[in-house]
Ligand SMILES: Nc1ncnc2c1ncn2[C@@H]1O[C@H](COP(=O)(O)OP(=O)(O)OP(=O)(O)O)[C@@H](O)[C@H]1O
């Protein structure tokens with residue numbers, strides 16, 4: 001099987017957190033995650049608040065401030081050795097849970113800069129600016145994003161849902177090999193949820209790969225993920241097919257953790 | 272008239288560099304000020320106004336006055352200038368005044384000016400200028416002649432020798448610009464100080480007549496060890512409008528004083544500026560806006576990006592006279608520090624004697640936001656490109672002007 005992303009025993013803890021050995025995170029936020037995603041598949045990660053989902057996404061995208069151990073191979077390369085922008089150039093994209101506002105940076109300019117930077121890094125030729133603008137406008141329209149949003153400063157004063165749609169637009173425009181969506185479905189209205197789901201479904205061409213972090217079944221019902229993983233206290237405690245998320249809805253996370261701990265024959269001090 | 276504080280004779284002995292014979296005029300208030308108080312120092316009357324900009328070190332130089340270079344040499348200097356800064360030629364419709372070492376090398380539509388502008392003891396550099404015998408010119412801008420391009424350069428030849436001698440070339444000039452009634456004028460002022468151990472000290476007087484508007488765009492860059500002072504005094508008549516936009520950068524010391532008098536109703540001014548000192552550079556923006564009459568508005572906006580061990584200063588004062596009701600005065604200063612050794616000081620001051628006014632001021636000093644940089648890098652921009660884009664976004668607000676080509680040049684100069 002050809003894996004686009006291969007995560008082996010990934011650990012992450014806050015850098016310089018040594019002086020606080022009693023802190024909840026002394027053992028680390030990510031505590032040995034292993035995860036393989038074959039090319040072209042859609043995987044979902046679910047898990048309670050604070051379980052480490054965004055940390056995983058951030059560590060994969062190259063966020064600083066963590067001490068990281070383990071191994072991550074992305075498209076045959078040692079991902080952890082790359083700078084954040086190099087990861088983007090290689091085709092990794094993170095849709096942020098909390099997109100960052102960039103006052104003074106116009107949306108269209110931002111997308112143009114990102115496209116040009118990626119083309120340049122890949123040794124591809126620069127896209128004609130007029131074509132680029134046309135293409136972006138069309139994609140915005142398909143996502144139900146008003147053209148005027150592209151003239152505004154990125155995420156500056158955007159509503160929660162607008163920010164999420166804007167992340168989707170970037171994803172559509174940049175066409176990454178692997179898109180990690182960190183709760184992109186949170187805060188979307190029903191129509192927006194549908195258009196996001198449609199957009200994802202359209203991009204799902206057997207080549208492009210998705211890792212979708214979510215709290216809700218709804219998006220997953222539209223998308224039908226190939227696999228679902230449950231992240232709890234920095235570990236993936238269970239993986240299964242899409243029926244797992246329905247099961248979760250019934251039992252909740254705590255029961256799952258109990259069962260996991262019992263199976264492992266451990267006593268968990270946290271419970 | 273000077274108002275000396277006779278009770279406290281506490282002013283320290285003046286410190287001054289050795290000035291060449293014949294530089295100063297025989298008499299006048301300005302002469303008295305410069306000789307009595309010398310360069311700004313602790314406890315001198317200008318101490319508060321010069322709190323963050325120390326130029327005492329100038330006293331160790333002996334000052335020399337560069338002679339006017341020959342027409343042939345001037346052509347060479349101009350040629351070099353065009354090669355290093357080709358944008359100078361982007362303004363073919365402007366009336367170009369080329370000053371080399373404070374001497375005018377263009378003779379066109381301009382007349383000598385003999386007036387003695389007012390100066391007080393808080394303005395030692397302006398006092399030095401006005402007390403000095405230097406070139407002084409007067410020009411009128413109107414419908415026929417709406418666009419003035421003032422270029423100031425130093426001919427740099429003898430620099431290394433001067434350094435050994437501890438001597439410093441002083442170049443000064445005075446310019447009085449009249450903006451005629453109901454006309455719309457543009458002044459582009461480029462002072463590219465490329466040579467070390469230069470001391471430039473200019474004085475501008477701009478009178479904006481009734482219903483006239485004037486956009487004054489300043490591009491400046493300074494060489495290490497150079498000292499650059501300008502004071503601009505602007506008087507605005509009824510319905511007159513004046514906008515000053517400056518882009519200042521460099522490794523030398525620069526102090527730009529702009530003092531605006533809103534002398535009649537419905538006069539307005541905007542003082543905007545972006546500045547980027549580097550190395551051990553030091554840039555001081557000092558503004559003073561006097562609301563003398565009702566219904567005037569003013570808006571000051573300064574943005575600085577400060578690198579290395581450089582220092583940036585904004586000292587802005589708004590004065591609202593008792594009769595100046597319905598005044599609107601806004602003042603904002605923001606600085607970004609790009610290194611641990613960079614420094615910024617803001618000193619906003621409001622002095623308000625009218626009761627029906629809207630005035631505000633704000634000041635922030637910050638750093639680049641790491642989250643924003645990460646967001647941009649996660650989209651593929653390099654660290655450097657991400658930083659440049661954020662700096663551009665930060666400075667842009669203070670870099671707008673109506674004149675398209677000027678705006679382009681302004682941005683190209685500082686971004
Ligand atoms: N920079 C940080 N400093 C301190 N603690 C942190 C930091 N980043 C993450 N944490 C902690 O690590 C834990 C995991 O955080 P993370 O954001 O990954 O959770 P999450 O699974 O995405 O939660 P949610 O569902 O609420 O988004 C949390 O307890 C959080 O407080």
Ligand SMILES: [Mg+2]
Pocket residue numbers: 053054055097182
């Ligand atoms: Mg999260």
